[in-house]
Amino acid sequence: xxxxxxxxxxxxxxxxxxxxxxxxxxxxxxxxxxxxxxxxxxxxxxxxxxxxxxxxxxxxxxxxxxxxxxxxxxxxxxxxxxxxxxxxxxxxxxxxxxxxxxxxxxxxxxxxxxxxxxxxxxxxxxxxxxxxxxxxxxxxxxxxxxxxxxxxxxxxxxxxxxxxxxxxxxxxxxxxxxxxxxxxxxxxxxxxxxxxxxxxxxxxxxxxxxxxxxxxxxxxxxxxxxxxxxxxxxxxxxxxxxxxxxxxxxxxxxxxxxxxxxxxxxxxxxxxxxxxxxxxxxxxxxxxxxxxxxxxxxxxxxxxxxxxxxxxxxxxxxxxxxxxxxxxxxxxxxxxxxxxxxxxxxxxx
Numbered sequence: 019x020x021x022x023x024x025x026x027x028x029x030x031x032x033x034x035x036x037x038x039x040x041x042x043x044x045x046x047x048x049x050x051x052x053x054x055x056x057x058x059x060x061x062x063x064x065x066x067x068x069x070x071x072x073x074x075x076x077x078x079x080x081x082x083x084x085x086x087x088x089x090x091x092x093x094x095x096x097x098x099x100x101x102x103x104x105x106x107x108x109x110x111x112x113x114x115x116x117x118x119x120x121x122x123x124x125x126x127x128x129x130x131x132x133x134x135x136x137x138x139x140x141x142x143x144x145x146x147x148x149x150x151x152x153x154x155x156x157x158x159x160x161x162x163x164x165x166x167x168x169x170x171x172x173x174x175x176x177x178x179x180x181x182x183x184x185x186x187x188x189x190x191x192x193x194x195x196x197x198x199x200x201x202x203x204x205x206x207x208x209x210x211x212x213x214x215x216x217x218x219x220x221x222x223x224x225x226x227x228x229x230x231x232x233x234x235x236x237x238x239x240x241x242x243x244x245x246x247x248x249x250x251x252x253x254x255x256x257x258x259x260x261x262x263x264x265x266x267x268x269x270x271x272x273x274x275x276x277x278x279x280x281x282x283x284x285x286x287x288x289x290x291x292x293x294x295x296x297x298x299x300x301x302x303x304x305x306x307x308x309x310x311x312x313x314x315x316x317x318x319x320x321x322x323x324x325x326x327x328x329x330x331x332x333x334x335x336x337x338x339x340x341x342x343x344x345x346x347x348x349x350x351x352x353x354x355x356x357x358x359x360x361x362x363x364x365x366x367x
Contacts, residue, residue: 073207076188076200077165083183086209087154091136093169095343096157096187096201098126102345103205103217108151111136111143112169113311122311126343143171145178153182157204159197159341160186187344191259194266194342194349198224201344220346227353228270234360235271241363243267243356244275244302244329245338247289248314253297253324254289256340257282263342267356275300294321301367304359305329306338328366334359 072082092100094112101107113122114135121130134151137143156178158167167186170178185204189197206212235241245256245264258264258274259282268274276282277300281290292299305327307316316335324330336359342349 071207073185073204075185076160077186079184079186081155081183081185083154086207089152089154090208091148091151091153091156091182093158093167094122095124095126095341096159097133098124098128099201099344099348100157100205100208100210101126101128102220102343102347103202103210103212105205105208105210107133108153109134109136109148112138114138116311123309123339124341124343126345126348137169137171140169141171143169143174143178145174145181148178149181156182156184158184158186159189159344161190163190189262189341189344192262192265193269194262197262197344198346198349202346217346220350224346224350224353227350227357231267231272231353231357231360232270234357235267235273238360238363239271239273240365241303241360242273242275242301242367243304243306243360244300245306245308247308247340248316248319250314251293253292253294254308255292255300256289257287260287261340263338263340263352272356272360275302294323297321297323298327302327302329303332303334303363303365303367304356305335306356306359307335309337309339310341332364332366334363334366 070082070084071086072080074080090097090100090105090107091109091111092107094110094114097107097110110125110128110133113124114133115125115130115138116122121128125133134147136147156167156170158170160166161168165186166172167175167184170184187197187200187204202210202212202217211217245258245261247254247256255275255277256264257277258268264274277290282288285291307313309315316330319325329335336355339352342352
């Protein structure tokens with residue numbers, strides 16, 4: 019799913035596919051303002067149980083510690099999800115700040131000015147700073163079946179993983195509800211009160227949004243939805259398999275535009291690369307565009323071939339979040355956004 023700016027196919031594949039794959043520091047103690055942001059005491063920790071802690075991750079690996087982790091280091095998107103559940107981390111790695119210093123879309127509601135970033139881009143991970151945080155556990159997502167931890171550099175992973183045990187949550191070839199449930203389970207193990215009114219309400223909101231999308235897709239089966247991601251020279255079209263959002267959308271009945279089987283095979287199943295001259299290869303009524311900062315956003319695309327696409331001319335282009343923050347609070351709007359686009363779309367393809 020990834021589509022980070024590519025150094026190799028695997029990474030580009032994941033990132034772009036995400037859509038088209040494409041492509042730390044202790045948070046200050048939450049004051050009243052932060053508490054209200056998280057839903058007040060309603061979302062805070064219930065108080066981690068005393069005594070030993072263990073969690074079985076999606077690699078089948080069980081991490082066992084003498085006590086609940088206090089010094090947590092996580093991929094930015096994971097940290098953002100835990101933040102929504104009232105769990106603070108010590109350090110983050112992955113897209114956290116944009117060039118102007120503001121929060122990256124993957125940082126969610128975290129105050130990035132209060133976070134020590136171990137690496138903000140692909141391949142970056144400051145091992146010395148990581149060691150200085152005295153990490154109890156490292157948590158990241160996984161975009162393959164071999165247990166590769168997202169944004170943990172391959173060349174330095176052995177040194178990094180010797181410093182603390184790791185937890186991997188799969189976002190590969192599963193539908194959105196599964197990793198959402200797994201993230202909630204992790205948050206619960208870390209002390210989150212998953213029975214709080216706010217979390218219960220967020221889950222219900224997600225379920226309601228899913229039903230809305232299912233109804234929209236059933237009522238408008240003729241509306242073709244294409245998942246795209248833009249780079250300077252290539253337009254990526256994602257297939258509906260492998261990505262947690264697209265697989266779920268398809269299961270709910272959304273008519274997803276599928277790239278050719280041959281092209282998908284070449285990318286490991288994630289996407290097809292098209293030149294901007296061939297961006298009209300697949301007709302679509304609605305285009306979802308990768309919202310990650312590593313990709314070119316629709317407003318900044320200057321290619322004439324793009325501007326001539328029927329969906330673009332009709333204003334039927336919406337954001338896609340290939341790497342969703344895995345909290346119900348953040349995923350519900352993703353479903354509502356697509357449902358609204360399908361409900362209001364004119365048939366143009």
